[in-house]
Amino acid sequence: MTSSTPTSVADTDPSDADAGPVGTIALFGNPNTGKTTLFNRLTGLRQKSANYPGTTIEAHIGSTTLGPDGPTRVVDLPGVYSIHLQGVESTLCRQVLEGSAAAPGLLAGEPDAVCVVVDATALREGLRFLGEIARFRLPIVVALTMLDVARRRGIEVDPSALQERLGCPVIGVNPRKGDGLPELRSALTEARVPRTAPGASEADVREWVDELQERSSPSVDLLQPSERVSMKFDRAFTHPVIGLGVFALIMTGLFWLLFRIATYPMDWIEGAFAIAGDVVGGVVPPGLIHDLLVGGVVPGIAGALVFLPQICLLFFLLSLLEDTGYLARAAFVADRLLRRFGLPGTAFIPLLSSHACAIPGIIAARSIPNRRERLATILVAPFMTCSARLPVYALLVSLLFAGRPALAALAFVGCYALGVVAGVLTALLARGTILRGPATHMTLELPSYKAPSVRTALLTAYDKGMVFLRKAGPYILAFSIVVWWCTEFPRTGAPEESQSLRTQAAQIEEAQPDEAAALLVEADRAESKHALANSFAGRMGRALEPVFAPLGFDWRLNIGVVTSFAAREVFVSTIAIVFVGDEEAAEGEGVIEAARTATRSDGETLVFTGGASWALLVFYVLAMQCFSTLVVTAKETGSAKWAVLQFTYMTAVAYLAALAARYAWIALS
Amino acid sequence: MIGAAFPVDDWQFWVVTLAALGALAFIVWRSLGKRLLRKRSKGGSKAAPLTVEGKPVGKG
Numbered sequence: 051m052t053s054s055t056p057t058s059v060a061d062t063d064p065s066d067a068d069a070g071p072v073g074t075i076a077l078f079g080n081p082n083t084g085k086t087t088l089f090n091r092l093t094g095l096r097q098k099s100a101n102y103p104g105t106t107i108e109a110h111i112g113s114t115t116l117g118p119d120g121p122t123r124v125v126d127l128p129g130v131y132s133i134h135l136q137g138v139e140s141t142l143c144r145q146v147l148e149g150s151a152a153a154p155g156l157l158a159g160e161p162d163a164v165c166v167v168v169d170a171t172a173l174r175e176g177l178r179f180l181g182e183i184a185r186f187r188l189p190i191v192v193a194l195t196m197l198d199v200a201r202r203r204g205i206e207v208d209p210s211a212l213q214e215r216l217g218c219p220v221i222g223v224n225p226r227k228g229d230g231l232p233e234l235r236s237a238l239t240e241a242r243v244p245r246t247a248p249g250a251s252e253a254d255v256r257e258w259v260d261e262l263q264e265r266s267s268p269s270v271d272l273l274q275p276s277e278r279v280s281m282k283f284d285r286a287f288t289h290p291v292i293g294l295g296v297f298a299l300i301m302t303g304l305f306w307l308l309f310r311i312a313t314y315p316m317d318w319i320e321g322a323f324a325i326a327g328d329v330v331g332g333v334v335p336p337g338l339i340h341d342l343l344v345g346g347v348v349p350g351i352a353g354a355l356v357f358l359p360q361i362c363l364l365f366f367l368l369s370l371l372e373d374t375g376y377l378a379r380a381a382f383v384a385d386r387l388l389r390r391f392g393l394p395g396t397a398f399i400p401l402l403s404s405h406a407c408a409i410p411g412i413i414a415a416r417s418i419p420n421r422r423e424r425l426a427t428i429l430v431a432p433f434m435t436c437s438a439r440l441p442v443y444a445l446l447v448s449l450l451f452a453g454r455p456a457l458a459a460l461a462f463v464g465c466y467a468l469g470v471v472a473g474v475l476t477a478l479l480a481r482g483t484i485l486r487g488p489a490t491h492m493t494l495e496l497p498s499y500k501a502p503s504v505r506t507a508l509l510t511a512y513d514k515g516m517v518f519l520r521k522a523g524p525y526i527l528a529f530s531i532v533v534w535w536c537t538e539f540p541r542t543g544a545p546e547e548s549q550s551l552r553t554q555a556a557q558i559e560e561a562q563p564d565e566a567a568a569l570l571v572e573a574d575r576a577e578s579k580h581a582l583a584n585s586f587a588g589r590m591g592r593a594l595e596p597v598f599a600p601l602g603f604d605w606r607l608n609i610g611v612v613t614s615f616a617a618r619e620v621f622v623s624t625i626a627i628v629f630v631g632d633e634e635a636a637e638g639e640g641v642i643e644a645a646r647t648a649t650r651s652d653g654e655t656l657v658f659t660g661g662a663s664w665a666l667l668v669f670y671v672l673a674m675q676c677f678s679t680l681v682v683t684a685k686e687t688g689s690a691k692w693a694v695l696q697f698t699y700m701t702a703v704a705y706l707a708a709l710a711a712r713y714a715w716i717a718l719s
Numbered sequence: 720m721i722g723a724a725f726p727v728d729d730w731q732f733w734v735v736t737l738a739a740l741g742a743l744a745f746i747v748w749r750s751l752g753k754r755l756l757r758k759r760s761k762g763g764s765k766a767a768p769l770t771v772e773g774k775p776v777g778k779g
Contacts, residue, residue, distance in 0.1 A: 337729075337731045338726070338729065338731035338732055338734070338735045339731045339734055339735060341735075342734075342735045342738060524745065524749065525746060525749065527742075528742035528743070528745045528746050529742070529746065531738055531739055531742040532739050532742050532743050532746070534739075535735065535736065535738075535739035538735075539724065539725055540724030540725055541723060541724055541725070541726070542723075542724070543723065677746075681749070
């Protein structure tokens with residue numbers, strides 16, 4: 051009886067090469083053939099199957115017992131359509147076959163046997179791939195998957211006929227159910243070099259594939275009635291014009307659903323944390339700990355959780371869409387557009403995700419096989435308008451277009467468009483300079499249309515939500531605490547204005563208690579403003595005056611820019627504290643009115659002039675004002691230098707664009 | 720002066736300052752420290768990229 055012993059490369063001691071598993075079997079196959087599921091079956095390792103072409107970027111290793119000689123090592127290689135493509139995955143596959151690639155701790159060398167997984171529903175592609183591997187003259191076993199699906203489609207494939215012609219074992223398997231596994235294990239000990247292999251020319255390959263297909267699947271009819279309908283849909287969905295229209299319609303619907311539905315749980319979370327803040331404020335006695343909890347910790351946790359519904363919902367909807375088979379068609383359409391800017395069609399999902407939050411977008415860039423294209427996508431993802439920018443847009447657009455809702459809506463759309471344009475132009479620049487390299491032609495098999503799995507979508511949403519919470523949540527909370535401390539210290543005495551107000555309030559307290567109370571509120575606000583101005587954050591705002599003066603920013607706006615580096619939405623609450631002296635005003639119209647009428651130190655010039663407001667809006671569309679995103683960029687690229695480059699470049703672009711916006715406004719007005 | 724700017728006599732000041740320093744240390748450690756520690760350790764993750772002549776494939 052055979053058994054499975056999972057091992058991993060990481061815990062494989064170098065000496066293991068001598069004492070451990072005997073022999074190596076390399077698992078090759080096109081994407082979506084069930085290769086990874088077969089690997090899990092053989093080794094007992096649990097690993098996610100690639101639902102999207104190219105997901106299996108890293109090679110995984112396990113061991114399995116095939117016979118009395120002891121365990122055999124099994125290497126799962128990335129799913130590729132050809133080993134002769136330019137991508138990293140294809141190169142890796144080629145090098146493993148040549149014996150020049152090895153896992154850490156293992157000696158490089160040709161595998162003892164190769165298991166080629168061939169999808170019976172895509173026999174031609176599978177045989178073509180098999181032909182490429184057969185040319186290496188290594189012992190091969192062919193694992194034929196999806197035989198049941200092929201049969202349902204009227205495609206009959208005869209493994210024995212294929213085996214007879216090839217001269218190596220061909221075994222029909224069902225990796226999901228485990229059918230055919232004992233036969234495959236047995237066959238792997240008897241792998242043979244195929245007696246036939248195609249020549250190098252395209253004509254030779256075609257002839258070889260035709261002959262094999264004729265022998266093993268003579269009655270194949272690829273155009274079954276269901277597939278004829280499917281092909282009609284494909285023609286529409288991938289059409290240069292209709293496809294683009296459908297794409298725009300579906301994406302608009304997805305965003306509409308996202309913003310429409312996510313609003314409710316976001317409001318619930320905000321409401322719950324407002325109550326939590328009140329409860330904590332009521333329970334903890336007044337003092338600095340009370341202030342930290344109410345002003346730093348509770349908003350910090352809320353700041354991390356409030357975007358969770360959007361992130362989970364986005365991935366839930368995308369998973370449903372992917373399951374239907376449409377997303378592969380959308381990637382095909384997007385590829386036509388993005389390729390012009392040096393990005394692959396697979397960048398479409400990360401860039402789309404970035405409209406909810408750049409963090410899951412950057413994480414989703416893992417699905418891009420080519421490293422340079424992946425880096426370019428990560429670099430430009432934060433240009434997409436994320437939901438954290440929306441409160442800032444809302445404030446500034448309200449200031450610029452008060453009482454003109456149509457223009458305000460247009461400005462909102464313009465902000466989204468500006469982010470996308472800046473992103474794709476940056477990609478073009480990066481791919482032409484620091485990330486120069488050949489464009490990877492996206493090869494993907496359009497999967498069959500099917501009903502989506504809600505369970506899979508829920509699991510995906512949960513998984514992505516947890517990734518966000520684990521990766522970004524602690525940072526947002528920690529940064530909130532640090533920013534709170536910087537806005538709280540050093541403390542200064544009460545300003546003369548507040549002292550005077552308190553004196554007046556004391557004088558009229560008995561005769562006019564209501565007016566006295568109002569004066570005390572005024573005094574509190576004056577003290578808040580004064581304290582913030584003299585805090586570390588305030589001093590930083592003043593220190594940055596020479597930098598932001600060309601953009602028309604007042605030093606108080608600089609405080610907002612500095613504090614919102616933790617999270618962009620912090621800008622609005624900071625503005626509320628600075629101009630109103632009361633953070634609660636941020637929830638209502640108070641902050642907009644206070645900001646609209648706020649004047650500079652001369653007492654006449656408005657803080658939010660048209661030029662300054664436009665500059666600020668453009669700055670927030672383009673600037674890299676998110677510490678958490680920078681951390682994720684550093685983690686995903688494996689180097690802090692990309693995060694530094696992203697921050698420097700985006701800040702420079704934002705600054706120059708804001709400067710241009712201000713002077714354009716001045717010139718036009 | 721320092722007492723007014725930083726209420727050092729208030730024990731709560733030290734609690735919130737320690738919390739802020741802890742938060743800052745956490746940010747620095749999670750951003751840099753973990754990577755340094757990982758370089759020193761010999762194992763950890765289950766999946767590892769293959770190498771060609773000792774260099775990781777995928778950096779090209």
